[in-house]
Amino acid sequence: MIVEFFENLFRNDNLGSRNDVKRRLKLVLAHDRSTLNAAILEKMRQEILLVVSKYVELEDETSEFSVKTDSRMTALIANLPIKRIIKLEDSGLI
Template identity: 35%
Template sequence: MDLFKIFSSKVSSKDIAADRLKLILVHDRATVSPDFLENIKMELLKTISNYAEIESEEEIEIRITTSDEYDGNSPALVASIPIKKVKRR
């Protein structure tokens, strides 16, 4: 038994290549342009700003990735939006 292999968290190049291929397939499957993502970002900002103050527009990140929830290759939209505080109604 090799103790170094048990405690190492090194990812194989095969796994990295498989992840990259999945991302390429997701982007191809979703066929979204940068303009599309920018439009989504602006719509999300408009909607969320009704409920919360947003830290900075420059820190907002919108991306397409994979979701393992259904079949492992489903496109998923991921948004990271830093919020300063929630507005009280």
């Protein structure tokens, strides 16, 4: 219901910006519901991207992080679209 209110408030013919606003609002609401503050979540996001990027090349502009909370638990969800797998020989990890 709240999301629909904000969707109507920020209605735009450009679906891309509308979806961005919706995604950001969901992220803000998730942050408010979780016990982790925004600075900690941002630090976690940066560290996760750093580790994952050692093994795969990511599409950074479409990566998404969200926090889902229900009555039993809070989950950090990372949607990280992969461009390509990095060969272990090229990564410097071997």
